[in-house]
Amino acid sequence: MSVLFECKDLVKSYGSTQALRGVNLQLQSGRIVGLLGPNGSGKTTLIKLANRLLQPTSGTLTIDGEAPGTGTKAVTAYLPDKDFLPDWMRTDGLLNFYQDFFPDFDRERAQTMLDSLDIPKNMILKKMSKGTREKVQLILTMSRRAKVYFLDEPIAGVDPAARDYILRTIIGNYQEDSLVIISTHLIADVESVLDEAVFLKQGQIVLHQSIDEIREETGKSVDEYFREVFKC
Amino acid sequence: MLGKLLKYEIRAMGRIMLPLYLVMIFAAGLFAVNMRLGLSGTAKTVVEKFALITGFLFFAAILAVMVVMTLMVVQRFYRNLLGTEGYLMFTLPVTTLQHIVCKALTSLLWIVIGIGAGVLSGFLMVGILSNIPEFMEELQEAWRMFFSTDGLAVRIVLFAVLVIVGIVESVCKVYAAMAAGHQFSGHRILASVGAYIVFGIVELILGTVFSADNKVFGGLVGSVGRAVGNIPNGSMLVFILVALIGVIVYGGLSWYLLDRRLNLE
Numbered sequence: 001m002s003v004l005f006e007c008k009d010l011v012k013s014y015g016s017t018q019a020l021r022g023v024n025l026q027l028q029s030g031r032i033v034g035l036l037g038p039n040g041s042g043k044t045t046l047i048k049l050a051n052r053l054l055q056p057t058s059g060t061l062t063i064d065g066e067a068p069g070t071g072t073k074a075v076t077a078y079l080p081d082k083d084f085l086p087d088w089m090r091t092d093g094l095l096n097f098y099q100d101f102f103p104d105f106d107r108e109r110a111q112t113m114l115d116s117l118d119i120p121k122n123m124i125l126k127k128m129s130k131g132t133r134e135k136v137q138l139i140l141t142m143s144r145r146a147k148v149y150f151l152d153e154p155i156a157g158v159d160p161a162a163r164d165y166i167l168r169t170i171i172g173n174y175q176e177d178s179l180v181i182i183s184t185h186l187i188a189d190v191e192s193v194l195d196e197a198v199f200l201k202q203g204q205i206v207l208h209q210s211i212d213e214i215r216e217e218t219g220k221s222v223d224e225y226f227r228e229v230f231k232c
Numbered sequence: 233m234l235g236k237l238l239k240y241e242i243r244a245m246g247r248i249m250l251p252l253y254l255v256m257i258f259a260a261g262l263f264a265v266n267m268r269l270g271l272s273g274t275a276k277t278v279v280e281k282f283a284l285i286t287g288f289l290f291f292a293a294i295l296a297v298m299v300v301m302t303l304m305v306v307q308r309f310y311r312n313l314l315g316t317e318g319y320l321m322f323t324l325p326v327t328t329l330q331h332i333v334c335k336a337l338t339s340l341l342w343i344v345i346g347i348g349a350g351v352l353s354g355f356l357m358v359g360i361l362s363n364i365p366e367f368m369e370e371l372q373e374a375w376r377m378f379f380s381t382d383g384l385a386v387r388i389v390l391f392a393v394l395v396i397v398g399i400v401e402s403v404c405k406v407y408a409a410m411a412a413g414h415q416f417s418g419h420r421i422l423a424s425v426g427a428y429i430v431f432g433i434v435e436l437i438l439g440t441v442f443s444a445d446n447k448v449f450g451g452l453v454g455s456v457g458r459a460v461g462n463i464p465n466g467s468m469l470v471f472i473l474v475a476l477i478g479v480i481v482y483g484g485l486s487w488y489l490l491d492r493r494l495n496l497e
Contacts, residue, residue, distance in 0.1 A: 051323050053496055074325040084319035086244070086312070101324045206441045 001027035001028040003065075004148050004179040005050070011061035011204075013106040019045040022059065026197070027179055029147070032170075033224070034190055035183040037200035038230050044081065046200070047150045064147055075105070077146035081153040085137060087126040091119055098140050105218050108171065114185040123153050131162050138166055142173040149180045153191055163189055187223040197222050199229060233326045237334040241429075242341065244312075245304055249342045252297050253349040253444065257288040260353030266362035290353075297346055310424075314414050318496045328491035332407065332483060339403045347405050390468045393465065397475040404482035405431055411489035474496045 005027040014019040020042045026216060027033055038096035040092050047056040049061050052068035063072040085094060091114060098105045114121075117135060125133060151170065155163045171193055174180050184190055197214060206229065207214075211222055218225045266283035313321055313331060321331065359367055378385055409431060413424025442449055460466035 046497075053319070053322055053494060055492055055494075070327055075321055076323070078323045079321070080316075080319040082316045082319055084316050086317055086320075088244075088247070097240060100235070100239075101326070213404045 003028055004029050006062045008060045010061055011057045012055045019203050029177050031195045032180040032193055033196045034194040035181055035198050038185055041200040042203040047152050075147040077141045077144040077149045079151045080139040085125055090122050090124055092121040102144055104145040106143050110139055113139045138169055142169055145175050147178050151182045153184055155186055159221050168195055187226045191222045206230055234330045241334050241338040245338055245342050252290050256293040256297055258403040259293045262286045263290040267363055309335050310410050328487055332486050336400055336403050340399050345400050390465050394472050397472055401475045401478035404479055408482040408485040411486045440457050
């Protein structure tokens with residue numbers, strides 16, 4: 001196992017508001033990690049910094065030993081919590097796009113998944129239902145053979161059946177020697193797939209442990225322990 | 233990677249612009265045919281009405297091309313880079329400079345094609361309305377003059393360069409205004425318009441400072457002006473240089489704001 005994600009004294013401020021307050025974190029390959037915290041705890045900010053969509057105020061963040069940039073973007077697959085694909089494009093156009101820009105994109109794998117959902121090749125994204133669009137986004141992201149996957153709230157706002165599909169897709173498609181970081185506040189749904197949990201509270205890490213350790217030490221599920229830590 | 237970006241960007245703009253240009257050329261042809269029929273004197277009143285309608289259609293098409301082109305320049309940058317699509321575009325293994333160059337070159341390409349389509353429409357109308365062999369002869373004569381008149385070819389080429397650099401400068405100014413407007417957390421479109429106005433005011437102030445009438449710099453500007461006046465096509469070269477400075481300033485500002493101060497919603 002090697003360190004694929006590392007933050008040292010990472011701070012991100014928006015004006016006078018500190019979204020991240022000195023985060024120190026090391027995550028290794030071959031793990032599925034839950035980045036868990038309530039809304040506004042800094043999960044999305046941390047993921048945006050890792051994808052160079054934001055610049056840190058101070059401190060460092062590295063992906064496989066490299067600061068975020070074109071080099072890390074080539075080995076990082078990111079699923080934002082937004083509709084991020086151009087809605088005028090067709091399914092096969094999106095496959096071409098991913099194939100053109102990401103050398104690690106496995107088109108065959110993506111096509112098989114799209115076929116299993118009966119999504120036509122020439123269907124325009126705009127004409128798809130919200131659920132189908134989200135599945136297409138997930139399929140494209142998980143069809144990359146990336147070193148690090150960042151999945152920001154992948155199951156928020158979808159029905160239970162879609163949640164199962166999303167989690168199955170993640171588990172069935174990630175590279176075993178890669179690192180998967182899933183940000184969510186819906187702990188109960190993802191708990192079964194996680195190896196480790198990172199609790200983020202008001203921009204600070206309050207816990208980083210394996211799921212088994214949390215269960216053994218607290219005698220509670222991660223979801224129950226999360227509710228206790230973040231009790232209002 | 234720039235080539236790949238260009239491929240998708242040209243397609244994205246082309247799916248809107250190309251049909252519009254074809255409509256403009258078609259409307260020009262239709263208008264000219266009706267005009268010619270009207271001039272020949274057959275079924276005058278009906279043809280005149282058609283000529284009026286098709287004439288209106290042609291000018292509406294020209295107006296639509298100009299409005300849509302402007303909107304496309306704005307929309308492709310704002311939506312594709314600063315909107316939610318930015319989450320895809322800025323996570324591609326591509327540099328910020330490549331994104332800006334791609335957007336500016338594609339806008340330039342479609343504007344130049346638009347100018348070409350406009351010229352083609354003009355030729356089509358003249359061709360239909362006049363005697364075609366005569367028209368071709370006049371064209372050949374103009375071509376001969378282009379090469380035989382001293383310095384005309386150089387002047388026209390320099391003018392074309394000025395138009396191209398001027399278009400890129402205008403496009404970069406719009407990009408910089410949007411990137412600046414995006415620094416605000418709310419009312420970003422309004423802030424972008426505000427930034428564009430501020431850029432205009434700054435340009436105006438600089439224009440006043442560096443004019444021959446200015447008390448401080450006037451003498452210097454005057455002597456530079458006289459020196460430039462002695463160089464063939466000197467003023468044209470100065471305009472090109474000023475436009476190039478604009479490209480660097482506005483392009484550089486866009487790059488800085490997108491690369492170092494990006495804040496997608």
